[in-house]
Amino acid sequence: MSDVEDHGDTGYEHDDGNDAPPKRKLYDDEDSEEEEEEEEEQQEGGKKKRSKHRKRDPLSRFLDIEAEVSDEEEEEDDDEELVNDGFIAEEGGVEGEAGGRHHARLDKRREMESGGEKSAEDLAKEFRERYNTRKLERFTGDMNEIPQRLLMPSVHDASLWQVRVKAGRERDIVFSLMRKSLDLEYTSRPLTILSAFQRDSLPGMIYVEARSSALVSAACTGLVGVYLSRGITLVPIDEMALLLTIKKKEEKVAEGTWVRLKRGKYAGDLAQVVDITENGDEVGLRFVPRIDLNPRDDGDGSKKRKKGASATNPGSSSSRPPQRLFNYEEVVKLYGRNAVSKRGGGSLYVFLGDTYKDGFIEKDVKLNSIILEDINPTLDEITMFSRTLNPDGTSNGGALEDNMVDLSIIAESSRKAALAVLQPGDHVEVFEGEQAGVHGVVEEISGDVLTITASGVDIEGQKIDLPARSVRKRFKPGDHVKVMQGKNAGETGLVVAVSDASANSGSDNSAGGGVVTFLSDMSMQEVSVFSKDLREAAEVGNGTNVVGEYELHDLVWLDLQTVGVIYKTERDSFRVLDQNGQSRLVHPHQITIRRDARDSNKSIATDSEGHEIRIGDGMKEVDGESRKGRVLHIHQSHFAFLHNREIAENGGVFVTRARGLVSVAPKGSLAKLAPGTDLTKMNPAAAGGAQGPGAAGGMVGSGAMGRGPRDRLIGVNVVVIKGPHKGYIGIVRDTNGNIARVELNTGNKVVSIDKSKIHRRLPNGKNEPIEGPGATTPNPYASGGAGGRTPGWGGAGGRTPGWGGAGGGGRTPNPYAMGAGDGGFGGKTPAWNVGSKTPNPYAADGGRTPAWNAGNKTPNPYGDGGRTPGWGAGGGNKTPNPYAANSTSNTSSGGWGGSTPGRSLMGTWDSGTTGGEGWGGATPGRSLMGTWDSGVTGGDGWGKGGSDRNAPTPASWGGASPNRGAWNAPTPASAATPAAFAPTPGLPYGGAPTPYSVPTGGFAAPTPGLMPTPGMSIYDTGGYGGLDMRNNYQPPSDWLLDPSFAAYLTSIRVVIKDTRQDNYLDGKYELLEAQVLAASRAAANYEQTALVKVKVQGNEEDRSILTKYLFPVPPSHQDQAAVILTGPRKGDKVKLRQRPDTDADSLTELVVVQTVIEKGRAEDGSANGEEGTGPFWECQKDWMGALR
Amino acid sequence: MSDATAAIIPPTKSRHLRACLLCSIIQTSSDFRSIGCPNCEEILQLKDSPDRILACTTSYFDGVIAVIDPETSWVGRWQRISKYARGMYAVRVKGRVPEDVEAELESRGIKYRPRDQTDQD
The missing domain is CATH 2.30.30.30 (SH3 type barrels.)
Structure with a gap:
């Protein structure tokens, strides 16, 4: 059946092209998808389909017409009634309508009557007409009189339900609902929704009018894109009308309005509305044309050319021609006279189907292909419209002042837009309304x-x-x-x-x-x-001046040979100063590439003095105009582009030869002033940047370090501690002598800062000097840190070949290297070093430089030889002792080398085949150094020139151990040692070189090399002819905190001394004995304190005292317990087995003591783990601290 | 269900949808050409006259209503399309009918209500 119907339908439609389809009520009942499809196909214009259907026309037409006609008749009646009903219903209410209704009736009647009078043909015609217009019941607009408010929904109306749908599919879904409802209308389960609608301004939702939500969901099931799971929401009755009345803010299109084009070649271009079509569907726009003035296929015929350059060619949008006013002459030249036709008078042309007037293109554009909102025309764009074409065809740039806009x-x-840009705090004025003028x-x-x-x-x-x-x-x-x-x-x-x-x-x-x-x-x-x-705004902006991908002051390639720097950006072009000093106007497309800023940063050039020029440096011409400027770019190491905003010409950019520049910064002069600066750079041989002048030789032999490729400071996190950048954190990017170039973390700025003004920033947040203070002080003797530079292990330059690679200058070769990472401590002599640097495993001892310890203490006759050197080395060299392989050789004068604590250590290691080469070399070096230093300071025999000293040493070493090789290298470095000495200025010992000087004499000829080691000298004393080389032991300021004594901390007797001279606590506690309650090591930068109990005038008092004022009390009577404060047995508990001299001056007296082996201590291997007594030996009195 | 006739439902994908300025029905321009406006053809005379179609319909409309049961639907009443054919209607149509149509409406004593929601009462 449906087949027939369908054919009838189509047949009917094509039977007479003029026939409007009748009301479709008839076949609506069978309205099937098939039909829908048919319709669609037809609409798509399938001619084939039509002809195919036509074949079947006769039969189907017949059937169909019959059916339809009869039905239509009835329907007409119905409709008329319906209409009449309507009128009647409203008659009372609407007065004015009566006339219209009357007319309608009259018309109808007239139609009928006239039909009756016609001839048969006419009648037939009339019928057809009637048939055609039959459905055209008069348009009555009967509902139009009702005020909208009376149409508001009531409770009797069906509800509106909001259904979530896929965004973008709203309209499709509404259509689908309509079609679905028509399809199912006469099935057993028709859709019972009344309507459905969608609003463009409410994306993702449709609204369905139905009596219940179940009906809605029934209607929506099966439709793709409907999210029923997200619920069906009832729209409150008072919001129903709003859904249909909301509208986007009306964008009024008026003549003169600015709009933007949405699509095509002119997408985004500003256009001005010149006229509007009657129904507001299309608007006439005027905008600046983009005519391709460089047609690609020039050689071909004009037709093809036209096509290639066709303004409407969508494919060419990728490279759309620039905006340019239409210029008749130019276009004719390129496209031929035929392509352009002149219309009327003036400058009205037609070119490629577009009309050009006054240089602008005028075009009718659909309203929906232009943007009406957020146009925000810029002044530049508008000024373009203000340009007019002069008769000669050149454009006349109209400025704002021309008032043409x-x-x-x-x-x-x-x-x-103005609404959006207001912010609280803005100063505004009212320009309209009754408050106008108020601000x-x-x-x-x-x-x-x-x-x-x-x-x-x-x-x-x-x-x-x-x-x-x-x-x-x-x-x-x-x-x-x-x-x-x-x-x-x-x-x-x-x-x-x-x-x-x-x-x-x-x-x-x-x-x-x-x-x-x-x-x-x-x-x-x-x-x-x-x-x-x-x-x-108060701030001063740093306008970006960016045009496209180019920025002001960019270095750009204009062609293969030419580069230039943008010094001015204009609307669509740049002013570029090329390397030849010529200024050109360049359009972005003429720029080949922009040199990456980094590339430019990499370029290297030197100024007239041979110094390196960097981007950003302030330079000055040495000759010519002596222009100053900041380096913007360097090109091929030869040309430098500089910028100086005081120069008016070329935006302050000028180009000059790099060789003709000199730095205006004091960089160069600084380099001259500070001796020893920048050795790294200038002399690869001195690589490593030995910081002390004396250390210059430090690198000899260390081939690997020879190049010193990198300053070790580079990359270090630092904090600026002085100057205008104080507090800033940055990373050292480069160093140049005293100057570090620090890239500040903030502002991405690189500044040159004196190294002394920056501190290394440790991961734990603490700061410490970037390197020993000595590093910056030229005076080797004065510099505390210089010691750190001791070639043996000092700064980069000083690295002993053996371990130089190990890293940080300051680092001790110490295998136990506690705190070896504290490069900052580099300044301190290893021995000195608060221990961290000391090879000494018990490092706390570090303070005791072997050198100073060593002094001239008489070798301990009782001690086994092996040990002695050990202590000489000052805790630091303890290690060797236990193994004391060298002890014998130490004692022998010839073996001096071996006896150096350092050496002994060496020896030890050697014998142990510990492979000590690496650092073994270092250790002795250090101790040696220390010794030397002291010697030098003493000034006596030692003072005679470092070279002398140096020479012997290696020799002595040479004989000593296989490690000598390693040693030799450091030795020269010993020159630096003197400095090492200085670091301890604070110590009383500072002035103590004298003791060393004593031995010097003895020293002089034979074992110069040996001498150095203070530690050694102790042992050697014997060899030296019994000179009393003993020295007073001065505990370091933080001796109390030495872990070795931790066990005795509270029992050790201390006395407060030296407070008077420093006026510490008014000297109130001077010479009082105190009991230590607690002490723990504070951070290295702080003074160490201990909590002590002290009795002041009968009152006991707990207070913190700096440990440097706490001194051990030497034991004073037999059988008194004491702890060994220094030496190889440091930390051992002993008992005096001899009554010491009571003479206060006899602190260096040797006293017989007996080791007390406490439970668990098995130091010597001799201990059985039981508390008991150990061997007897002799100890210097002031090496002991009495215990309570 | 209503007895109202149904207009041709335009295919969803059509890019040439136009809405009648007078009754706001949405059809493709080819439908307007072939059958005119199902509601106001008598006064607008759209059929077979593309110029007329251009003048009396617009593609600039907002919101689409599927009017399934115009008589009962409140939406239909609100939009004043209760008496019209079933079909797709626009919520808001931009523009006004040509002046001759307005004059004709006036002569018939019909109040012209533009569909662009500019006048609400």
Whole structure:
């Protein structure tokens, strides 16, 4: 059946082209998808289909016509009744309608009558007409009289249900619902929804009118894109009407409005509306054409050329020609005279189907292919429209001042935008409404309502609510403003003029505010912007001056041979200064590539003095005009582009030869002033940048370090501790002598800072000097840190070949290296070093430089030889002792080398085949160093020139151990040692070199090398002819904290001394004995304190005292317990087995003691783990601290 | 279900949907050309006159309503399309009918209500 029906249908439709389909009621019942498809196919214009159907026409037509006609008749009647009903229903209410209704009736009757009078043909014709128009019941608009408010929904109406759907599919789904309902209308389960609709402004939802939500979900099931699972929400009855009345803010298109094109070659281009078609569907636009003036296929025939250059060629949109006003001559030249036809008078042309008038293209465009909102035309774009073509065809750039643009139009177009840009705090003025003229500060914005605090005589301080669109930002000359958006965004400047756009146009148009002209802080040029784009701002902007991917001061390649620097950006072009000093106007497409900034940074050039030039350096020409400037770019190491904003020419950019420059910064002179600076750079042989002058030789032999490829400071995190950048954190990027170039973490800025002004920043957040203080002090003797530089293990230069690679200058070779990472301590002699650097495993001892310990103490006759050297080395060299392989050799004078504590250590290691080469070499070096230092300081025999000293040493070493090789290298470095000495200035010992000097004499000839080691000398004393080389033991300031004594901390007797001279605590506690309650090591940078109990005038008092004022009390009577404070047995508990001299001066007296082996201590291997007594030996009195 | 006739439902994908400025029904322009406006053909005379179609219909409309039961539907009543054929209607249509149509309406004593929701009462 449906087949027949279908054919009938189609047949009917094609039977007579003029026939409108009848009301489709008839076949609606069988309305099937098939039919739908048919319709669609037909609409798609399938001619084939039509002809196919036509074949079957006769039969189906017959059947169908019969059926339809009869039915239509009835229907007509029905309809008429219906209409009449309507009239009757409304008759009472609507007076004016009667006439119309009457007419309608008359018309109808007339039609009928005339039909009756006609001839048969006419009648037939009439019938057909009637048939055609039969359905055309009069348009009555019967509902139009009812006021909308009477149409509001009532409770009797079906509800509206909101259904979530896939965004973008709303319309499709509404269509589907319609079709579905028609399909199912006469099935057993028709859709019982009344309507469904969608609004463009409500994406992702459709609304269905139905009696219940179940009906809605029934209707929606099976439709793709409907999210029934997200619920069906009832729309409250009072919101129903709103759904149908909401509308997007009306975008009125009026003549003169600015719009933007959405698609095609002109996408995004600004256009001006010149006229509007009657139904507002299309608008006539005027905009700047983009005619391809470089047709690609030039050689071909004109036709083809035209095509290639066709303005409508969508494929060519990728490289769309620039905006340019239509120029008849140019176009004719390229496209031939035939391509352009001239219309009428003036400059009206038709080219490729488009009309060009006054240089602009005028085109009718569909309303939906233009953008009406958020146009925000820029002044530049608008000025383009203000250009006119001169008769000669050249364009005449119209500036703003020409007043050719009606700014009010722009202002209008930006009216909406103005709402968005207001912020609390803005100064605004009211330009319309009854408050017009009031100005004040925006307090609050809620929606479209502003609250402002008015200022002015009468209403000062009052708060006024205003519609946001009736205010505009207000600026006055003198304000400092910043551009918030647009091309000039980021520019700041001083307002010099405010021109009110409304001045010469209707007040209604002035919404966006006037044009503010300000003097840019950057370019010192006047910039005009809309006031809506401005804010008052105190800061000075660093406008970006970016055009496309090019930025002001970029280095760009113009061609293979030419580079240039952009010194000015214009609307669509740049001014570029090339390397030959010529200035050119360049368009972006003429730029080959932009040199990556990094590339440029890599370029190296040297100035006239041979110093390196870097980007950003301040340089000056040595000859010529002596122009100064900051280096922007270096090209091929030869050309330098500099910038100086004081130079007016070329935007302050100039190019010059790099060789003709000299630094204006004091860099060069600094280098000269500070001796020893920048050795790294200037002399690869001195690599490692030995910091002390004396250390210069330190690198000899260390081939690996020879190049010193990198300053070890590079990459170090530092904090600036002085100067204008104080507090800034950065990373050392490079060093140049005393100067470090630090890249600050903030601002991405590289500054040159004196090294002394930066501190290394440790991961734990603490800071410490970047390197020993000595590093920067030229005076080797004065520098505390210089010791650290001791070739043996000092700074980079000083690295002993053996372990130089190990890293940080300051690091001790010490295998136990506690705190070896504290490079910052480098300055300290290993021995000295608070221990960390000391090879001494018990490092706390470090303070005791072997050197100073060593002194001239008489070798301990009782001690086994092996040990002795050990202590000589000052705790530090303890290690060797236990193994004391060398002891014997030590004792022998010849073996001096071996006896050096350091050496002994060496020896030890050697024998142990510990592979000590590596660091073994270092250790002795250090101790040796220390010794040397002291010697030197003493000045006596030692003073005679480092070279002498140096020489012997290696020799002595040479004999000593296989490690000598390693040793030799460090030796020369010993030159630096002197410095090492200095670090301890604080110690009383400072002045103590003398003791060393004593031995010197003995020393002099034979074992110079040996001598050095103080530790050694102790042992050697014997060999030296019994000279009393003993020295007073001065515990280091933090002796108390030595872990060796931890067990006795509270029992050790201490006395407070030396406070008077420092006036510490007014010397109140001077010479009082105290009991230590607690002490723990504070951070290295702080003074160590201990909590002690002290009795002052009968009152006991607990207080903290700096440990440096706490001194051990030497044992004074037999059988007294004591702890050994230094030496190889440091930390051992002993008992005096001999009554010591009571003479206070006899602190160096040797006393027989017996080791007390405590439980668990098995140091010597001799211990059985039981508490008991150990061997007897002899100990210097002041090496012991009495225990309670 | 209503007895109202149904207009041709345009295919969803059609890019040439236009809405009648007078009754706001949505059809493809080819449908307007071949059958005119199912509601106001008598006054607009759209059939076979593309110029007329251009003048009296627009592609600039917002919101689509599937009017399934115009008589009962409140939406239909609100949109004043209760008496019209079933079909797709626009919620809002931009533009006004040509002046001659307006004059004709006036002469018939029919109040013209633009479909662009500019005048609400």
